[in-house]
Amino acid sequence: MLGSGSIIMLHELKAKGKSIRAIAKETGLSRNTVRKYLRANGIPQRKPHPKRGSKLxxxxxxxxxxxxxxxxxxxxxxxxxxxxxxxxxxxxxxxxxxxxRPPKQIPAVRRYETNPGQQTQVDWGEYTYIDEETGEVRKLYIFVMVLGYSRAIYVEFTNRCNVHTFICCLIHGFEYFGGVTDIVLTDRMKTVILGVDENNRPIWNATFKDFATTLGFVPRVCRARRPQTKGKVESGIGFVKDNFLPGRRFTDYGDLNRQAIEWCDRKNKRIHGTTGERPIDRLKEENLRVVKNFVSD
The missing domain is CATH 1.10.10 (Arc Repressor Mutant, subunit A)
Incomplete structure (x- = not known):
């Protein structure tokens, strides 16, 4: 498209009595171009290109x-x-x-990094859904387990969250990862800790304490009113709710757990936003302790 100065020049040449052929020869433009600009009232507007469709x-x-x-x-x-x-x-x-997207404001929390094989963080979440067949509102519990160093994640859904279910989920998680860490960090849940004594030492749930002794890990709980102490698993629960559950369809929670394992397999192969590496690759560096001869129900 010609600029305003070039268009004015064409009109000046025309005013001097020059033909379109002569103007085209002098300016190097085609006769059709010269004719178009001389006929136009003002500067011709470029015709808009038709908007291309998007794959979306x-x-x-x-x-x-x-x-x-x-x-x-x-x-x-x-x-x-x-x-x-x-x-x-x-x-x-x-x-x-x-x-x-609605605005999101998240307060910054300094994250505590752990060495390979040092720590596992575990927690429960809740998932409420409507049964498509009966229309009833139902609730499942979400067990999430995250290895502190590799950020590898394990997810399991259950219909209860008592100490026996908790232990079964822990075993399933350790089996999924291929071993046990030195420390298991949890919230101050009754399935783990019943309270503290006069010296502020934990009073462990006896069943959970026996399990920890058998597998050889040290149980620890986050400080009171400081859930961000186990920020990796807290974000893991949010990750499951935001990334796995939306629009999810399943026949029963057994089917849901099969889908959850497939999802964990995929997510453990992605580049993690914090470490910049794949959890499955860092998992090899965890050097988890293999505990033989323990079987979950």
Missing amino acids: DPYKDTIQQMINSGIFNCEVIYERIKEEGYTGGRTILRDYVRPF
């Missing part, structure tokens, strides 16, 4: 449904539309979702 367009209804349901996690949305045939990337999806 066929899936925007699905995306909007998820956003309207409170799902803003792009990884979750990406996996859903990928199942429907989406072949585009994550960047255009993030750009599309960003204006709909």
Whole structure:
């Protein structure tokens, strides 16, 4: 497109009586171009190019449904539309979702890093859902276990959270990781600690204490009113609720646990945002202690 100075020059040449052929020869422009600018009233406007369609367009209804349901996690949305045939990337999806995302303010907490094989953090969460067949509101408990060094994660759903279920979940987690850490850090839950004595020493749940002695790990609980002491597993529970559960469909909690293990396998192979490495690779550096001859129910 010619600038205003060039267009004025064309009109000046025309005013001098020069033909379109002569102007085209002098300026090096084609006769059609010269004719177009001389006929135009003012500076011709460039015709807008038709807007190209986005690979995201066929899936925007699905995306909007998820956003309207409170799902803003792009990884979750990406996996859903990928199942429907989406072949585009994550960047255009993030750009599309960003204006709909509510502001989030998270206070900064200094994170405590651990050495390989040193610590496991475990905690419970709750998951409430509506049974599609009966319409009843049901509740499951989420057991989340995170290795402090590698950030490898293990998730299991149960219909109770008593000490026997807790121990079974711990065994399943240790089996999944391939060994036991030196320390197991938990919240101040009754399945672990009943209180403190006059010297402020923990009064351990006897069943849990026997289990810890058998496997050879040191039980520790986070300080009162300081849940961020076990920040890795706290963020792990949020990760499960934000990344695994939204839109999840399952027939029973056995099916849900099979899906959870598959999800853990995938997430342990991703690049972790904090370490910059894959948990499955750092897991090899944990050098966990292998405990033989213990079997979960």
